[in-house]
Amino acid sequence: MARPVPDPTEQASFLPAAGSAGPASLGGLIGLALRRPGGRRSVSLFTALLLVAGVGMFAFPAVTDLWGSYQQRHVRDQLADPTFA
Numbered sequence: 001m002a003r004p005v006p007d008p009t010e011q012a013s014f015l016p017a018a019g020s021a022g023p024a025s026l027g028g029l030i031g032l033a034l035r036r037p038g039g040r041r042s043v044s045l046f047t048a049l050l051l052v053a054g055v056g057m058f059a060f061p062a063v064t065d066l067w068g069s070y071q072q073r074h075v076r077d078q079l080a081d082p083t084f085a
Contacts, residue, residue: 030043
């Protein structure tokens with residue numbers, strides 16, 4: 001089976017054909033972005049940003065609890081003093 005010969009005047013495009021119907025889905029847009037170097041970089045950056053945000057959301061309660069304990073250590077020391085009435 002013979003492959004069609006590409007026309008040398010046409011440039012390769014990462015975009016869908018102009019006659020495509022309807023808006024592109026999110027998966028389709030990400031697929032288009034992954035075919036381009038800048039898009040690949042931005043999807044990777046967005047993924048890293050989501051990862052950092054997720055870790056921060058899970059770490060926030062533990063960090064604030066440690067910080068509160070550190071800030072109130074003088075109260076704990078006062079209550080442990082036997083002369084404190």
